[in-house]
Amino acid sequence: MPDLRERLGELDRLEPPDLWSDALRRRPRPTVPRRRVRRAFAIAVALAVAAGGFVIVAQAFSSTSRSPNPAASDGASILLVRGRAVVGPSRDSEIYRMAQDGSAVTKLTDAVGEGMIATSPAWSPDGSKIAFVLAPPGIADRSSDTGIYVMNADGTDVTRVTYGRYDERPAWSPDGSKIAFTRDQGSWLMVVDVDGSHVRRIRLDGDVFPPYQWPAWSPDGERIAFQASDAAHANTNAVYVADVDGGDAARMTPGDADGYPAWSPDGSTIAFAGPDGIRLLDVASGSQRRLTRCDPRRCGFDFAPGWSPYASRLLFSRQNRAGSSIQVFLVNADGSGLHRLTSGDLWSTEASWRPSALQTTRTPAPLGTSPALDALGRWSETAGNRTMLHDEDDGFTVAYPSDWSVSNTPINDRVCSPYEILALATYPLRPGGDAVMDAQLPSHAVDDLGPDDILIWLNDGGNACGGERRPGTGAGFPDRPAAFGPLTVCEGGDTLCPSDGREIAPGVRGWWMWFRDGNRGFYVFVGMGERVFADPARAQLAWDVLDSLRVDPR
Numbered sequence: 001m002p003d004l005r006e007r008l009g010e011l012d013r014l015e016p017p018d019l020w021s022d023a024l025r026r027r028p029r030p031t032v033p034r035r036r037v038r039r040a041f042a043i044a045v046a047l048a049v050a051a052g053g054f055v056i057v058a059q060a061f062s063s064t065s066r067s068p069n070p071a072a073s074d075g076a077s078i079l080l081v082r083g084r085a086v087v088g089p090s091r092d093s094e095i096y097r098m099a100q101d102g103s104a105v106t107k108l109t110d111a112v113g114e115g116m117i118a119t120s121p122a123w124s125p126d127g128s129k130i131a132f133v134l135a136p137p138g139i140a141d142r143s144s145d146t147g148i149y150v151m152n153a154d155g156t157d158v159t160r161v162t163y164g165r166y167d168e169r170p171a172w173s174p175d176g177s178k179i180a181f182t183r184d185q186g187s188w189l190m191v192v193d194v195d196g197s198h199v200r201r202i203r204l205d206g207d208v209f210p211p212y213q214w215p216a217w218s219p220d221g222e223r224i225a226f227q228a229s230d231a232a233h234a235n236t237n238a239v240y241v242a243d244v245d246g247g248d249a250a251r252m253t254p255g256d257a258d259g260y261p262a263w264s265p266d267g268s269t270i271a272f273a274g275p276d277g278i279r280l281l282d283v284a285s286g287s288q289r290r291l292t293r294c295d296p297r298r299c300g301f302d303f304a305p306g307w308s309p310y311a312s313r314l315l316f317s318r319q320n321r322a323g324s325s326i327q328v329f330l331v332n333a334d335g336s337g338l339h340r341l342t343s344g345d346l347w348s349t350e351a352s353w354r355p356s357a358l359q360t361t362r363t364p365a366p367l368g369t370s371p372a373l374d375a376l377g378r379w380s381e382t383a384g385n386r387t388m389l390h391d392e393d394d395g396f397t398v399a400y401p402s403d404w405s406v407s408n409t410p411i412n413d414r415v416c417s418p419y420e421i422l423a424l425a426t427y428p429l430r431p432g433g434d435a436v437m438d439a440q441l442p443s444h445a446v447d448d449l450g451p452d453d454i455l456i457w458l459n460d461g462g463n464a465c466g467g468e469r470r471p472g473t474g475a476g477f478p479d480r481p482a483a484f485g486p487l488t489v490c491e492g493g494d495t496l497c498p499s500d501g502r503e504i505a506p507g508v509r510g511w512w513m514w515f516r517d518g519n520r521g522f523y524v525f526v527g528m529g530e531r532v533f534a535d536p537a538r539a540q541l542a543w544d545v546l547d548s549l550r551v552d553p554r
Contacts, residue, residue, distance in 0.1 A: 077395075077552065078315065079108075079121040079130065080328055080342070080351040093117035095132055095155075096348075100395070101469065102328075102341035108155035120350060122170045122179075127354045128153055131161070131170035131179055148181055150194065153354075161196045169214055173244075174221045180244075186211025189226060191244065203246040213237075214260050217244075219267040225252070227259035239272050239281070252281060253288075262305045262314075271305035271314055278305045278316050278331075291335050294318065302329075306352040310379060310390050315341070317349040354552075378408070394421040394460065395552035400545045404454075405429055412442040417463030418472065418523050424545070425455040449508055451529035454542045458549075461514070461521030474521030477514050484546040486511060509533045517551050 077100045083093040095118045098105040109118040111134055120133040130153060135146040148162040148170045164183045167190075171180045176194065180202075183190045189202040189212045202224065204212075213227040218241075225241045228249070236256035242249040252261075253272060260273040270281045277292040291314065294302040299321060306315040312333050318340075319326045326347040331338045342348035380389045387402045400406075407423040411431045423429055423445070433444035449455050461472030510527040524546065532538045 077354045078328075078341075078351055079123060079354070080348050081119050081121065082342075082346045082348050083117075084346060093119050093137075095119075095121045095130070098341075099471075100393075103470075108151070120169055121352065122172055123153075123352055123354050124150075124172050125174055125176045125355055129176075131172060133168050133170065148179060148192070161194065162190075162192055162199065171215045171217050171224075173217050174219055180215040180217060180224055182212050182215065186213050188212070189215060189224070202242065202244065204242055204249045205246070206248040206250075208240055208242075208249040208251070216261045216263050216270075218263050219265060225261035225263060225270055227261065239270065241270075241283075252283075252286070260304045262307060264307050264311045265309060266311065269311075271307065273301075273303040273305065273316075277302045278314065280333075291333075292316065292329075292331055292338065296321070304350055308353045308392055309355055310392055312379060312392055313337075315351040315353060317351065389422075391421070396421065396458075397550045398422065398424075398545065399548040400424055401426075401541065407431065411445050411457070414442070416465040418459040418461050419464040419469060420457070421460050422458040423456070425449070426453045427455075429455075446508060446527065449527050449529060451507055451531040453527075453529045454532055454538075455525070455527040456542060456545055457525040457527075459523040461523060472521040474516035474519055477516035477521040480515045480517045484513075484543040517549075518553050520551055520553070522551075 078098050080096055080098065081093055082096050082105075092112050094107050094111060095109045096105055096107050108130070109132070111118040115136065116134050117137045118132050118134055120131075122131045124130070129150050131148060131150050133147075134149050146165050147160055147167050149158055149160050151158040161179060162181065166185045167181050167183050168186075169182045172178070172194075173180070173191075178191050178193055180189070180191050182188065187210050189204065190199060191202060192199045207230040209229045211228070216225045217223075218225065222244060223241050224244050225239060227237050228240050229236055230238065230251060237259045238251050238255060239253040239258050239261045240249045241252055252270065253274075255274055257275040258272055258279075262271045263269075264271070268283060270283060271291065272279055272281060274290075275296070277290055277294040279288050280291055281288050291305075292302050294300055299318070300323075301319045302316050303319070304317045308314065314331055314333060316329055316331070317326050318329050326349045327340055328342045328348045328351040329338060329340050341351075378389060378391045378393075380387050382388075382402050385402050386399055387404075388397060388399050389406065390397045404424050404426055405428050407429040409431050410420045411423045411429050412420055413431065425445070427448060427450065430444040430448060431442070433442050433447065445455055445457065460469075461474060461477065462470045463472075464470070507530050508527055509530070510525060512523070512525050514521065514523050516522075526542050526546070528539060528542060
């Protein structure tokens with residue numbers, strides 16, 4: 001298929017496009033009168049008004065603020081390269097950052113002003129740094145300023161790492177100490193310490209020949225995947241894997257137009273670009289499955305896949321059939337949920353997800369089956385009597401007792417601002433019911449809360465009115481407390497959140513809190529029955545769950 005090989009080769013030569021039980025334990029008890037609930041939550045009506053119309057003054061939290069993770073101090077999740085709508089060496093390629101939903105696009109580099117282009121951005125494993133290529137726009141213009149550079153995640157403190165005229169495609173080692181890259185238009189596969197020292201070549205044996213492109217470090221730090229050719233197919237591309245110390249390189253894909261490898265976070269799978277779309281390769285068995293379908297005659301070409309931190313979704317770039325545009329797309333790891341993230345008169349490519357500080361390794365689902373996801377882009381893992389829930393769509397991780405119930409559908413479908421992102425309790429949660437005061441807490445959740453129960457209901461401070469989710473900034477919210485616990489003061493609403501959680505309904509104690517974590521604002525309701533409230537050890541379970549909450553920045 002020479003047309004596909006030529007297409008893959010052309011893309012490689014381009015400057016920019018080289019680119020998350022007990023359900024019937026007891027019957028719901030009779031509905032309790034909600035007159036006191038309505039009175040207690042009258043203040044919540046104001047909180048449900050469209051975003052931006054209020055500032056809350058709260059003395060309820062400790063004056064000790066919780067600093068955001070320094071490795072995640074900026075609020076975006078995806079890196080990409082953008083330029084004018086032209087396919088070919090571009091003279092205005094810059095590195096940008098955007099939120100997971102494609103919004104909040106921010107330029108990080110300003111290379112054009114220096115007569116250079118910035119391409120091939122790569123996150124460091126902790127998300128605090130970005131490696132990238134700085135070069136003149138034309139191949140013939142390569143100068144002594146060309147090389148691999150590193151900057152902070154916000155674009156500051158740019159430092160140079162390598163000095164080769166054709167150093168490209170940086171890829172971080174899992175421990176963040178080294179960077180793999182290609183040199184001399186793919187003639188060599190190289191490794192350098194992140195401080196620029198100990199530059200060395202990975203010496204490859206076997207039937208593998210340059211150009212070498214798109215190095216990708218395995219999560220265990222022992223192997224490198226890359227794109228190359230072999231002796232029998234000198235003008236083709238395939239995915240290979242070799243030890244980082246060199247030696248024989250194993251051909252992993254049988255096709256003649258395969259490339260752009262990307263390891264899954266657990267190391268079990270390599271995503272790559274085939275001639276008809278993105279494919280997933282099981283490293284152990286060698287079996288493949290198709291993720292996207294893009295026939296060059298009708299669709300164009302899909303390339304440069306990148307995994308989300310918990311391997312539930314992938315980013316990739318799609319060049320249209322006419323070759324006049326490249327945009328970034330998002331797809332679930334089972335092939336569902338395909339949609340475009342970028343648009344407009346700029347091409348966008350080389351997208352990569354920011355690693356999460358909460359990222360952990362999990363046992364992968366067997367190849368060919370859907371990963372352990374629910375409708376909210378979640379996955380969970382249980383160890384002993386604790387469960388860790390990860391939610392990629394809403395960007396949080398929380399730990400809770402394994403015998404608690406989690407709702408995978410909103411328990412309140414009446415309110416869009418703020419919007420619900422988590423509901424968990426010691427009892428099965430029934431979605432629906434009239435919202436209290438047409439504002440916040442769904443009545444079913446309160447009605448079913450018994451004397452031995454706990455309910456936690458977490459909301460993002462933004463809104464989803466009109467169907468589009470817009471996370472809040474946390475402006476006007478008090479800092480997250482050093483540790484959660486019953487509030488002592490609730491300015492302007494002492495019937496809502498006093499320290500004793502006085503009854504909002506017969507037999508129910510409750511607190512309504514708001515806080516800022518990094519650059520995000522949240523509301524949380526904690527409710528507990530009388531017997532739980534009377535037992536400090538059991539009551540502490542609710543606060544322990546909230547203390548375990550970790551959020552990704554936006």
